[in-house]
Amino acid sequence: MRPDRSSDPHISSLTAKKRPAVRYVIAVLVSFCMLLIGFVTWDAWHSRQQRLADTATVTANMALALATQGEGTIRVVDSVLAGVVERIEHDGMVGTDRERLRLHLRNMVSSVEELHGLFVYGADGSWVVTSLEQPIRGNNSDREYFRYHRVNKDRSVHVGLPVRSRSSGVWILPVSRRLDNPDGSFAGVVLGTIRVDYFSSIYERFDTGASGTIVLMHDQGRLIYRHPFDEKLVDNDVTKGTIYALYKRSPTAGTAMIRSYIDGVERLYSYRHFDGFPLIVATAQAKDEILAKWWQSTSILAAALLVVLALLCGGAWRLVRQIMIRDRLEQELVSARAVLQQDNRELAHLADNDVLTGIANRRRFEHLLQVEKSRAGRSGKPLSLVMVDVDYFKKYNDTYGHVAGDECLRQVAAALRDSLGRPTDLAARYGGEEFAILLPDTDPRGARNVAEHLRIAVMRAAIPHAANPPGVVTISAGVCTMRFATGDDTDPTLLVERADALLYRAKQSGRNRVRSDEDEDSSDTGMDRDRDKKNAQPGSAARHA
Incomplete structure (x- = not known):
């Protein structure tokens, strides 16, 4: 039995040359469909990119607003600390009326909502004066902020790493200033604390969607707050996270699509470093939520495109089918000649x-x-x-x-x-x-x-x-x-x-x-x-x- 060679490319090319009308119809249909698909695809892609760009602008502006809010919080606490430092250094630690100072600290804490507590420590780390109702005795010379001020003569405010308060047991962000003796030697530390969960009252006002988040971290690579708040995440190491890596490359601000290593959700993040303080705030919206409406509109457009293409292909197929029926005899003749030529080539190959x-x-x-x-x-x-x-x-x-x-x-x-x-x-x-x-x-x-x-x-x-x-x-x-x-x-x-x-x-x-x-x-x-x-x-x- 002679093998079926109807699928031979040589036969197909000869047949196509005898059917210019079929090729013309197919070429026009394919070109039009490709043009239509290309236009719809380009429009959908452009809409997607525009949607992401608009959201990037929103998240960048939100990060700026959050940074400004955070800077304001730190400056309010710093203003209180500066007043306490000036008062103690003016009156001296010995001559200071500690009861009056304690009342002053309590009044500051009650009137400044950002403050959780105010504390004055001596040069040895002992508790001198606090805003607590019932002060406890202890020593904080082991704290990071205390060690920092003891070896650094810098008189500016210092924002430390988050710690768990020894007086209340809650997570706090320490903000502190150095106390000096008249001769410039180290006299102690004035500390103001901000509850970490205080930031919830600020960040919950911002709409980041159901799966969005807001992150506050220390630029030394420690997590301070993450919205929604989870106490177990406080003080986690984030130096291996993508946001921290981006910050190292661009220390001021940036925006990127990142998959969170905490919950695995892909989000569009914008971050900003605080002006004058070692803190970084980042806000993000989930990629799925950003593109949800885009997917909906694109799906409707794709369905309509499929209907149009189906109608076009159906009409074109009917036309091509009529042409193919008319050319069937000619195709058979071309196929027979091609088979003969193939046989001749095979015989020539066998001869040589x-x-x-x-x-x-x-x-x-x-x-x-x-x-x-x-x-x-x-x-x-x-x-x-x-x-x-x-x-x-x-x-x-x-x-x-x-x-x-x-x-x-x-x-x-x-x-x-x-x-x-x-x-x-x-x-x-x-x-x-x-x-x-x-x-x-x-x-x-x-x-x-x-x-x-x-x-x-x-x-x-x-x-x-x-x-x-x-x-x-x-x-x-x-x-x-x-x-x-x-x-x-x-x-x-x-x-x-x-x-x-x-x-x-x-x-x-x-x-x-x-x-x-x-x-x-x-x-x-x-x-x-x-x-x-x-x-x-x-x-x-x-x-x-």
Whole structure:
């Protein structure tokens, strides 16, 4: 049964050339559909980017507002601290009326909503005066802010890392100033505390959506507050978070789409560093919420587009179908002609190539030998030939069987073909287990190098051969080079005879080796060479050993 070739690309191209109307309709339809899809896609993408850009502007403005609010909170507390420092340093720690000072601290805490507590510590860290109703005795010299002021003479406000209050047990943000003695030595610390959950009263006023968030962190990489508030997250290390990494690259402000490492939600974040304080605030809206309305409108638009495309394709298909029915006979004729041409190509391939190995056959080799001999005569360049024979191939067949022998020949042929470096070189099966390698424009040394390369390539193929001393399949090769003059009527088969004779010598000298004209001993007589040629005639033992 003849194979079905209706899907042959050559047939399809011929058929398409006979159906310009079909191709025109399809081209117009495809172009229009692609244009429509491209426009809708571009519009949807532009709307999406605009939506994200607008939200980025909103979150950036919100981050600015939150930073301004936070800065104001810190400055209010700092103003109270500055007043207490001035009062103590003016009156001195010894001369200060501690009861009056305690009442003053209590009044400040009750009138300033940002304050959770006010504390004065001595140089040794002991509690001197506090705003508490019932002061407790203790020592805060181990706190970060106390250690900072003890070694730094900086008189500006210091915002420390969040700590859990020893007096109330809640998380607080410490804001402190240094106290100095008249001689400038360290006299202690004035501390104002802000409850971490105080920021909830500020941040809950901002609408960040159901999955949005607001984050306040210290620029030393510690989390202070995250909305919605979770006490377990306070003082967590955020140095490995994406927001902190962005801050390190752009210390003032920035915006980016980030997936949270806390809850895995992808959000559009905008952050801003406080002006004059070591704090960073970031606000974010969930990407899904930002694009929810966009997805809704885009889905409606995509559905409408699909309906339009379906109607267009349906109408176009009806038109194309009518054209295809009209052209059916012509297509069948074109297909039949294409099948015939394909058959001719296959026959030509079979005529020029060996069925078993897939390389050139003897017919093609002898034709190209004549062609290359004429070309060598015109150019004056040498023409070389390598005759190759598989060693102990009869023993191989006797050991492994003829099916394995055929596979062996295929592998040897593949090794020879793949080892040739130029497109002008030709590997052909000459007969049985003998191969011919035609090498145009190749001198004796180059031809011998090629032959050695072929011999090594076959050995590296590692085809098992127990009856061969190396244990694998090997080849022997004879290499001959000739030059021809213009109009030279020398029979090119002489090149085959000489190469075959050298192949016979290679087998006589031990197999698995190359023998060339250059290897011939200078003492060899012409009679010896004639004897070699006679022994190497087609059908000689050299091809079957």
